[in-house]
Amino acid sequence: YYGEQTMGHVVQTAGLAVQNFLSAAVGIAVAVALVRGFARSRTGELGNFWADLVRGTLRILVPGSVIAAVILVACGAIQNFSGIHEVGQFMGGSQQWNGGAVASQEAIKELGTNGGGYFNANSAHPFENPTGFTNLFEIFLILCIPFALTRTFGVLVGNVKQGYAILATMVTIWLSFTALMMWTEFAHHGPALQAAGGAMEGKETRFGVGGSSIFAVATTLTSTGAVDSFHSSFTGLGGGITMLSMMLGEIAPGGTGSGLYGMLIMAVIAVFIAGLMVGRTPEYLGKKIGGREMKLAACYILITPALVLVFTAASMALPTPPHSMLNSGAHGFSEVLYAFTSASNNNGSAFAGLNANTDWYNTMTGLAMLLGRFLPMIFVLALAGSLAEQTPVPETAGTLRTEKPLFTGLLVGAILIITGLTYFPALALGPLAEGLAS
Known part of the structure; x- marks a missing residue:
């Protein structure tokens, strides 16, 4: 939808902004419930959802948003309730601009x-993101809570080093993907790109290749969906990095709350793999990872790839509206793959080359968002309940030390291997084929 054309001030501020608070608070509440599953024993109690929702909203999100909105206003973002008015242009003539409570919603x-x-x-608009500083500040806002929740995890389980191990995993993946994106966008071949100093197509000159690349990685490694450049205009490999970032499950650092519980699911799987290697019953934070726990973890990691691949395959196979794909070949396939990857992972960004405003894409992406948001939460809460009912297992000399760098490396490897085996064929048909061809 075109926010400035189809949404009034009341809908934007009292409707969409309220949902933004609730969505984030729900993610935090589910993450805390899973952490309590590790911290508690011999109980079926995981806390009170309403209490966690209120605490997350009033103690974290509202105060943080107020501070962020004030900073954005001070740096040039608008905050008013003015209507459409004419604005003069440097070259003559005029243009219509709409006002709004932008800074508060941007926060x-x-x-x-x-x-x-x-x-x-979106965040390429100067009223939302006026300068290079606000661009970096918005990246900080995106990453702030997901990274900080790792310390919350460590404190609640009584061992902050466990939180630091999860944090190190997130940071390793985030830095690696940022470096890869920088490389693909700065070092791309072609005389036009070399003359411009990088792949500037689809990027704001205020932010350049560097600021746009960092923002793209931050927004796709989290479930944000805000963009300050158009990912469809990235190089073939650069577009593939944005897709792979979401395909990881948006866990580095991921969405507010959802990143932490997604990473903890992957930690459970990594511990299970390590247990198979050494022939021991896998344990994580004193809880045995048995058949029930692994079934729930497997369901969690399978639901999103199933939604992405099935809906993408159906869209390519069925006679969907031919005008939806504005490009053919590998890039056209990437547009469809990106759309369902973004929807299923609750990201919300788009490749900007696909006309998804059709009955088919509206319905299918809506279903992907609905199932991709709530089904994983069900498996997370079921896993939390299973863990909370257990009796803690005493630590022995053979227990895997999950706060050490070795476990961080194992966790990174497990994430990349599982994701690669799941999505490599689809990536090979789209961004990899396009990137290698160029």
């Missing part, structure tokens, strides 16, 4: 890893 949009935007141009 929770980024802090709650929600995405969207007051204007259709």
Whole structure:
């Protein structure tokens, strides 16, 4: 939708902004419930959802958003309730501009890893993201809570080093993907790109290749969906990195709350793999990882790839509206794959080359968002309940030390291998084929 054309001030501020708070608070509540599953024993109690929702909203999201909104206003973002008015242009003539309570919505949009935007141009719009500093500040807001929740995890389980191990895993993946994106966008071949100093197509000159690349990785490694450049215009490999970032499950650092519980699911799987290697019953934070726990973890990691691949395959096989794909070949396939990857992972960004405003894509992406959001939560809460009912297992000399760098390396490897085996064929048909061809 075009926010400035189709949404009034009341809908934007009292409707969409409220949902931005609730969505983020729900993610935090589910993550805390899973952490309590590790911290508690011999109980079926995981806390009170309403209490956690209120605490997350009033103690974290509202105060943080107020501070962020004030900073954005001070740096040039608008905050008013003015209507459409004429603005003169340097070259003569005039243009219509709409006002709005932009800074306040931009704050929770980024802090709650929600995405969207007051204007259709999203965070590339100068009213939402005026300068290079605000661009970096919005990246900070996107990453702030997901990274900080790792310490919350360590404190609640009584061992902050466990939180630091999860944090190290997230940081390793985030830095690696950022470096890869920088390389693909700065070092791309072609005389036009070399003359411009990098792949500038689809990028704001205010931010350049560097600021746009960092923002793209931050927004796709989290479930944000805010964009300050158009991912469809990235190089073939650069577009593939944005897709792979979401395909990891958005866990580095991931969405507000959802990143932590997604990473803990992957930690459970990594511990299970390590247990198979050494022939021991896998344990994580004193809890045995048995058949029931592994079934729930497997369901969690399978539901999103199933949604992405099945819906993408159906869209390519069925006679969907031919005008939806504005490009043919590998890039056209990437547009469809990106759309369902973004929807299933609750990201919300788009490749911007696909006309998804059709009955088919509206319905299928809506289903992907619905199932991709709630089904994983069900498996997370079921796993939390199973863990909370257990009696803690005493630590022995053979227990895997999950706060050490060795476990961080194992966790990174497990994430990349599982994701690669799941999505490599689809990536090979789209961004890899396009990137290697260029």
